[in-house]
Amino acid sequence: AQTVTQSQPEMSVQEAETVTLSCTYDTSESDYYLFWYKQPPSRQMILVIRQEAYKQQNATENRFSVNFQKAAKSFSLKISDSQLGDAAMYFCAYNGGGADGLTFGKGTHLIIQP
């Protein structure tokens, strides 16, 4: 079974600084998808960024980028120029393809200090 591990229960960063959230996963598959979801206190889960495993280029979405290391099974999220609105729980998630459900990590609580 696939597992997703987020080893940082909580991270804190100053506003306008850069922060990196870690995620590792375990799978025997070669094709899969990885996601970072954001869950603000209102609890609506929102997609931040996604990465297809067959793509070597790291995904980027404005201030959000990933460092995907397939051999190391690592998928970290970098947030540049942190903003107060970035404060939330961040979940790393794995999907083996098709329309299967997601396997989530336990999440990282990101605190933005003004």
Add this chain to the structure above:
Amino acid sequence: EAGVAQSPRYKIIEKRQSVAFWCNPISGHATLYWYQQILGQGPKLLIQFQNNGVVDDSQLPKDRFSAERLKGVDSTLKIQPAKLEDSAVYLCASSPWQARLQETQYFGPGTRLLVL
């Protein structure tokens, strides 16, 4: 485009009572998921529907949980009887379906259940 709708937003019940949650996915989305998110953990998939058929219910506690998606649109998740450990947020998500391609899942606001 309207998002995934869920109701109720909050529910408090006594143990051994029954409860039902409702989800209306994004229009046209063929796939619907129910997740359970216990406090301090990531969501866990309970059941997945493709149109009105069940694709995966391997993690659904079938002795007390049931779900249906009549007509392939709305879905209802029921717990009967509820236990204290069922206290959680129940998230519904939907996605369009395309073979061999993982479409993004869109989540609803969730229903927070407290079992006393």
